Amino acid sequence: MKLKSNFSLGLDFKPLQSWPETVPAVALGSYLLCGFSLPEDHPVYEHPLQNSFDHSNVLKSLYPQLTLSEIARLFQTPDFSKVFTPEPIEKAYGFHLTPETQEVLSYLPQTPESFQTLLSQKKWSPQDLHPLLLLPLSSRAFVIEELLSHADSKQESVKRLELLSDLLMMKHSPESLSGMKLEILHQKRYPLTTDRDSAQKKQDLPWLSQIKNQFKRRGDKAGYEVQFFAGTPAELNKMAQNLTRVAEAWNSKS
Amino acid sequence: MIERLEKIFIDEKSLDSEVAQRAFQLFPRQKIEVVKEEPWSDIKRSLTAEEFERSKKNIFLTTFNGQFFKRCPGSTQKKVLNCCNYHILNLGSQCPMNCSYCYLQSYLNSPISKIYTNIDQALSELKEMADANSHLPFRVGTGEIIDSLALDPLTLYSRKLIEFFKQYPKWTLEFKTKSNLVDQFLDLGPATNTIVSWSLNADYVIQKEEHLTASLSDRLQAAQKCLSSGFSVAFHLDPLIYHEGWKENYADLVDRITTQFTPSQVNVISLGTLRFQPEQRFMMKKRFGFDSLVNQAEMFPSEGAKLRYDASLRNEMFKFVYSRFKSHSESWRIFLCMETPETWISTFESQPMNKPELKELFRPLPTISVSE
Numbered sequence: 001m002k003l004k005s006n007f008s009l010g011l012d013f014k015p016l017q018s019w020p021e022t023v024p025a026v027a028l029g030s031y032l033l034c035g036f037s038l039p040e041d042h043p044v045y046e047h048p049l050q051n052s053f054d055h056s057n058v059l060k061s062l063y064p065q066l067t068l069s070e071i072a073r074l075f076q077t078p079d080f081s082k083v084f085t086p087e088p089i090e091k092a093y094g095f096h097l098t099p100e101t102q103e104v105l106s107y108l109p110q111t112p113e114s115f116q117t118l119l120s121q122k123k124w125s126p127q128d129l130h131p132l133l134l135l136p137l138s139s140r141a142f143v144i145e146e147l148l149s150h151a152d153s154k155q156e157s158v159k160r161l162e163l164l165s166d167l168l169m170m171k172h173s174p175e176s177l178s179g180m181k182l183e184i185l186h187q188k189r190y191p192l193t194t195d196r197d198s199a200q201k202k203q204d205l206p207w208l209s210q211i212k213n214q215f216k217r218r219g220d221k222a223g224y225e226v227q228f229f230a231g232t233p234a235e236l237n238k239m240a241q242n243l244t245r246v247a248e249a250w251n252s253k254s
Numbered sequence: 255m256i257e258r259l260e261k262i263f264i265d266e267k268s269l270d271s272e273v274a275q276r277a278f279q280l281f282p283r284q285k286i287e288v289v290k291e292e293p294w295s296d297i298k299r300s301l302t303a304e305e306f307e308r309s310k311k312n313i314f315l316t317t318f319n320g321q322f323f324k325r326c327p328g329s330t331q332k333k334v335l336n337c338c339n340y341h342i343l344n345l346g347s348q349c350p351m352n353c354s355y356c357y358l359q360s361y362l363n364s365p366i367s368k369i370y371t372n373i374d375q376a377l378s379e380l381k382e383m384a385d386a387n388s389h390l391p392f393r394v395g396t397g398e399i400i401d402s403l404a405l406d407p408l409t410l411y412s413r414k415l416i417e418f419f420k421q422y423p424k425w426t427l428e429f430k431t432k433s434n435l436v437d438q439f440l441d442l443g444p445a446t447n448t449i450v451s452w453s454l455n456a457d458y459v460i461q462k463e464e465h466l467t468a469s470l471s472d473r474l475q476a477a478q479k480c481l482s483s484g485f486s487v488a489f490h491l492d493p494l495i496y497h498e499g500w501k502e503n504y505a506d507l508v509d510r511i512t513t514q515f516t517p518s519q520v521n522v523i524s525l526g527t528l529r530f531q532p533e534q535r536f537m538m539k540k541r542f543g544f545d546s547l548v549n550q551a552e553m554f555p556s557e558g559a560k561l562r563y564d565a566s567l568r569n570e571m572f573k574f575v576y577s578r579f580k581s582h583s584e585s586w587r588i589f590l591c592m593e594t595p596e597t598w599i600s601t602f603e604s605q606p607m608n609k610p611e612l613k614e615l616f617r618p619l620p621t622i623s624v625s626e
């Protein structure tokens with residue numbers, strides 16, 4: 001066991017989980033792998049660093065899970081190439097080895113820390129970020145700001161990113177998109193479908209008041225979601241007759 | 255078309271093949287390189303946009319060691335799609351043309367175009383199956399992961415296939431192309447069980463989306479040549495692409511077909527609307543930007559996981575094109591490609607099996623022993 005002060009901090013990738021103070025830290029040769037912020041006299045176990053050896057398994061046993069942002073930061077650390085190569089790490093953490101993943105990983109450390117944290121918290125994958133890569137650097141900053149300023153769920157954030165990326169590429173100005181609700185962005189991106197849906201929605205159909213109905217889009221189809229309660233066969237019959245009337249009216253209008 | 259190839263790599267094992275010998279006749283020596291290994295074979299992942307572009311301009315003549323013959327992807331998704339009885343013979347991969355919507359962008363991982371030089375092996379595989387099922391009307395196409403004719407001036411495979419299929423009159427061979435390269439086999443006609451088919455689109459869409467393909471007039475002219483030489487002809491109006499003025503443009507396309515051909519001259523017309531795998535979006539946007547109608551399109555997840563237009567818009571487009579054909583003559587044989595039963599019913603008010611003119615195409619046939 002040696003003291004932390006004997007080791008290089010050149011692999012400090014700002015891991016999200018702090019290393020417990022009661023456990024010795026671990027180094028690969030002279031490069032510290034964890035406990036970067038512990039006191040200088042903290043004990044460190046030195047794992048031998050062998051040339052041409054895949055050390056990703058050591059990393060994986062220390063950090064069973066790493067987020068996209070953490071891996072991106074690790075790749076950018078000054079001593080990374082002295083200890084690791086990217087491919088085994090990408091594989092160990094289940095990323096596809098595509099050129100786009102590599103582009104995402106090299107771009108992420110340049111983004112605001114708050115954005116990196118957001119990606120980590122919501123477990124974004126490299127593919128989720130592809131729409132960002134289509135944009136010039138100047139537009140990327142705007143999109144990141146937008147993603148940070150909305151309290152979206154992961155699914156909503158991913159959707160917002162794709163919509164913003166498409167709309168910017170369709171030459172909408174950032175000002176016209178800033179602060180917009182997801183629904184409005186959707187309407188801007190899908191104007192034809194929005195118009196067709198609202199024309200259908202406005203149809204005056206002879207629904208019975210006991211039949212709750214809502215016009216909805218599900219993927220490539222739009223239609224009515226219908227809900228009713230029938231307490232007797234006679235009531236059920238009444239509903240069925242009404243549904244037939246509605247279907248006829250709908251058919252004649254479309 | 256083959257002039258666009260920048261480099262022809264020949265696998266040393268294929269040096270004696272007819273295709274390799276022909277390459278030496280057709281291309282200047284400096285364009286040809288004999289190699290021991292497939293170029294760029296270190297790339298074992300999906301391609302970047304730049305690598306995909308490069309793969310269109312470089313070709314590798316080599317042997318294929320797998321099974322050449324398989325079923326159409328639509329026929330393996332019978333639960334969700336209505337698909338005709340179609341089998342596929344793959345004699346190479348990639349295409350020198352460049353359509354914005356091309357599904358090869360998400361399908362191919364190979365960093366180079368390929369032509370398989372062991373066609374004789376493919377033909378013996380085919381012979382085994384044809385001999386066992388010569389009484390059944392199977393259809394075999396060669397244009398799944400390569401345009402059937404774009405590279406044919408180099409391979410001349412059309413000639414071998416046409417001759418082969420002449421021995422099995424119940425079986426049908428289908429070439430599918432967006433080129434006008436037919437002169438190399440016309441002398442082999444008549445051969446009515448060879449259908450030369452063209453994917454056709456409105457002039458405007460061809461110019462905007464189907465880069466490096468033959469113009470509409472050239473495709474229609476090539477179809478006329480095939481007819482005159484005794485081949486069958488079919489048209490695929492696929493993918494129909496929504497755009498401002500689509501009705502006028504597709505009406506014009508239908509009118510051009512119906513004034514130049516009679517229903518009895520055209521084996522069948524298939525219709526399909528734009529569709530693609532979601533994974534393809536990124537590559538398409540990167541390669542063609544948002545001037546492309548395909549990237550501007552309003553697409554939604556549909557059955558079978560592909561992205562498609564809103565179902566009611568698809569119906570409107572199908573109905574429009576279908577009625578335009580039928581307004582010229584009721585005898586046009588039209589079917590929808592890779593569509594759901596719902597779309598069939600809302601367009602035709604019936605399933606394909608109930609349309610007398612299409613019954614034969616969709617009649618279930620026994621599965622023959624090929625890989626799925």
Ligand code: SF4
Nearest residue numbers: 349351352353356432
């Ligand atoms: S012609 Fe066919 S194979 Fe070639 S690029 Fe166009 S869609 Fe793809």
